[in-house]
Amino acid sequence: MTTKTAGILALFDYLDDVEAALETIKGRPEFKDHILYSHTSYHELVHHAEERYGPSQVRWFTLTGALTGATTGFWLPILCDLDFPLIVGGKTPAFSSLPPNVIFIFELFVLFGALATILGMLWLGRLGNPHARILDNRLMDDKFGIFVPGARVDGEEASLLKSQGAFEIKKTS
Amino acid sequence: MSDTVQWDKTVSDVNEGILKGVEGRPHPTYYIALVFALTLLAIGITGWGLIISFGIGLSGKSSPVYWGTFITDFVFWVGIGHAGTLISAILFLFRAKWRNSINRSAEAMTVFAVITAGLFPLIHMGRVWNGFWTLPLPNTNNMWVNFRSPLLWDVFAISTYLTVSLLFWYMGLVPDIASLRDRVKGFKRFVYGILSLGWTGNIRQWHHYETGYGFLAALSTPLVLSVHSIVSWDFAMALQPGWHTTIFPPYFVAGAILSGCAMVYNLVVPVRKMFRLEGFIKEEHLEACLKLTLLTSTIVAYAYAIEFFVAWYSGNYYEWAIFKGRATGPYSFYFWTMTFCNCVFPLLLWSRKIRYNIPVAMVICFLINIGMWFERYNIVISSLAEDFLPGSWGHYEPSIIDMCMTFGSFGWFFTWFLIFTKFFPFVSMSELKLIMPKPLRRKPTH
Numbered sequence: 277m278t279t280k281t282a283g284i285l286a287l288f289d290y291l292d293d294v295e296a297a298l299e300t301i302k303g304r305p306e307f308k309d310h311i312l313y314s315h316t317s318y319h320e321l322v323h324h325a326e327e328r329y330g331p332s333q334v335r336w337f338t339l340t341g342a343l344t345g346a347t348t349g350f351w352l353p354i355l356c357d358l359d360f361p362l363i364v365g366g367k368t369p370a371f372s373s374l375p376p377n378v379i380f381i382f383e384l385f386v387l388f389g390a391l392a393t394i395l396g397m398l399w400l401g402r403l404g405n406p407h408a409r410i411l412d413n414r415l416m417d418d419k420f421g422i423f424v425p426g427a428r429v430d431g432e433e434a435s436l437l438k439s440q441g442a443f444e445i446k447k448t449s
Numbered sequence: 450m451s452d453t454v455q456w457d458k459t460v461s462d463v464n465e466g467i468l469k470g471v472e473g474r475p476h477p478t479y480y481i482a483l484v485f486a487l488t489l490l491a492i493g494i495t496g497w498g499l500i501i502s503f504g505i506g507l508s509g510k511s512s513p514v515y516w517g518t519f520i521t522d523f524v525f526w527v528g529i530g531h532a533g534t535l536i537s538a539i540l541f542l543f544r545a546k547w548r549n550s551i552n553r554s555a556e557a558m559t560v561f562a563v564i565t566a567g568l569f570p571l572i573h574m575g576r577v578w579n580g581f582w583t584l585p586l587p588n589t590n591n592m593w594v595n596f597r598s599p600l601l602w603d604v605f606a607i608s609t610y611l612t613v614s615l616l617f618w619y620m621g622l623v624p625d626i627a628s629l630r631d632r633v634k635g636f637k638r639f640v641y642g643i644l645s646l647g648w649t650g651n652i653r654q655w656h657h658y659e660t661g662y663g664f665l666a667a668l669s670t671p672l673v674l675s676v677h678s679i680v681s682w683d684f685a686m687a688l689q690p691g692w693h694t695t696i697f698p699p700y701f702v703a704g705a706i707l708s709g710c711a712m713v714y715n716l717v718v719p720v721r722k723m724f725r726l727e728g729f730i731k732e733e734h735l736e737a738c739l740k741l742t743l744l745t746s747t748i749v750a751y752a753y754a755i756e757f758f759v760a761w762y763s764g765n766y767y768e769w770a771i772f773k774g775r776a777t778g779p780y781s782f783y784f785w786t787m788t789f790c791n792c793v794f795p796l797l798l799w800s801r802k803i804r805y806n807i808p809v810a811m812v813i814c815f816l817i818n819i820g821m822w823f824e825r826y827n828i829v830i831s832s833l834a835e836d837f838l839p840g841s842w843g844h845y846e847p848s849i850i851d852m853c854m855t856f857g858s859f860g861w862f863f864t865w866f867l868i869f870t871k872f873f874p875f876v877s878m879s880e881l882k883l884i885m886p887k888p889l890r891r892k893p894t895h
Binding site: 289290291292293311312313314315316317318321322324325326328329331332333334335338342352353356357359360361362372373376377379380382383384386387389390391393394396397398400401402403404405406407408409410411413415416417418441 | 460461463464465585591592593594596597602605606609612613616617620623624627628631632642643646647648649650651652653654655656657658659660661664665668669671672675679878879880882883887888889890891
């Protein structure tokens with residue numbers, strides 16, 4: 277996340293501790309803007325994200341890309357054939373055969389769909405940011421983290437997270 | 450599968466154990482392999498240089514065989530490129546957990562194999578600098594490419610496959626590169642920082658990543674099956690006896706997966722040793738790969754038998770003559786090598802003991818790769834050399850330059866693969882953690 281807001285980061289060793297902590301802080305206004313960090317995509321945590329943010333909108337990127345690709349794949353050979361100046365095999369110019377075009381429709385459907393999916397992942401996940409804030413190197417290793425913006429190390433939020441199993445609470449600025 | 454694996458490592462060991470190879474020095478055999486690959490590459494570059502300097506005639510192609518080893522190599526390498534996306538995409542959708550330990554290497558193999566395959570049509574053109582003529586680009590003559598030609602279908606199929614495989618591979622790498630970024634310093638940190646795209650592992654990123662990864666897998670699945678089907682149409686759309694058959698698409702796809710799985714095994718086993726990854730790529734995972742190899746081998750054997758049966762049963766004289774010729778004619782050595790390597794030797798894999806005997810399994814997989822190369826050689830050459838008119842028959846054997854290019858392609862492929870293994874995590878760390886026991890304080894009760 278790119279936020280530069282100061283706050284606290286609670287580090288956890290165990291998945292079930294983080295789950296319990298997330299249940300505890302759910303709906304509490306002081307944790308409204310918390311950010312969860314994980315070293316991998318455990319289903320339990322991704323489910324939490326789905327509850328919080330709703331279904332991922334990446335699907336609309338995929339659909340838009342795929343339909344654009346299919347349309348391009350349909351028209352590209354036809355327009356090229358229409359533009360072809362020579363008579364080939366006794367057939368009039370602008371002769372276009374539809375069955376082989378299915379291949380181009382399919383290939384560009386997949387290609388544009390995949391490219392749009394990547395764009396969606398990058399855009400919605402706020403990726404491609406060279407100044408991304410790395411709160412703690414251990415988060416990419418084997419620890420879980422909950423960042424609470426605006427909270428203090430000696431505050432109530434810190435005590436609550438500690439009581440849920442956080443082994444370290446650190447200040448981030 | 451992975452539910453039954455006995456892990457002696459925990460999630461906390463993953464990054465340390467896998468990135469040790471990237472940060473430190475690999476086993477000396479790594480450098481021997483790299484020198485060997487570079488030597489082969491140099492042979493290939495020399496061959497290509499001679500072709501560009503003196504012309505395509507050096508490759509030994511002449512009437513009636515205008516497609517020789519270059520197209521054989523092309524089909525072989527596209528086939529090798531199949532297992533990567535199969536393991537990544539199809540097995541991902543089927544939730545086959547064992548794929549998580551080898552999917553990264555299989556994806557890398559796919560990318561480098563397809564890049565290698567893509568070189569051969571360019572080499573075969575002779576004037577490689579005109580390669581862009583295969584693309585539908587506006588030009589002064591207003592001459593568009595022929596959209597009804599299987600060769601153009603190939604251009605679209607291969608370039609789409611390469612792009613999608615590359616994206617799939619790279620997106621899978623991003624979280625792991627971020628782990629690497631957080632461990633290194635200086636220039637390396639700068640480079641890995643750019644490549645990691647600012648990944649921090651927050652749950653919003655994982656949320657969109659998981660959804661996007663699923664869509665990429667769903668898009669890639671039909672792509673895997675279509676690419677080699679389209680490659681097979683290079684042959685099946687022609688009227689040449691031995692080629693013009695509807696069995697080709699599924700037969701080619703099964704063959705591609707067979708050679709791809711065998712190549713994955715041949716690559717993963719040595720690299721697992723070089724980078725000391727035995728604790729993460731378990732023997733059970735390798736065994737699962739061999740089971741897939743065995744399955745596809747039986748499909749290929751069935752396809753070989755059906756091809757023969759249909760050639761006989763159809764009553765088509767030319768078709769039957771080609772098939773008889775393949776088994777008993779001047780190319781029978783290639784035919785029987787292919788049959789034994791692809792259908793007979795893999796039968797040993799029915800034995801559990803052999804599936805767990807890594808050296809023997811390595812030899813079987815190596816033989817399968819030889820057999821699959823000969824299969825493509827057999828298909829390409831025997832049909833072209835003896836078609837409908839005996840007056841136009843000829844004979845073809847690869848020239849020295851042909852062999853240089855074939856060995857060179859292995860050098861090119863292995864060089865890229867070895868460079869990849871040194872600079873990027875060979876095992877997908879974030880996905881491997883998902884099949885290992887979860888880090889729980891309270892033991893699961895079930």
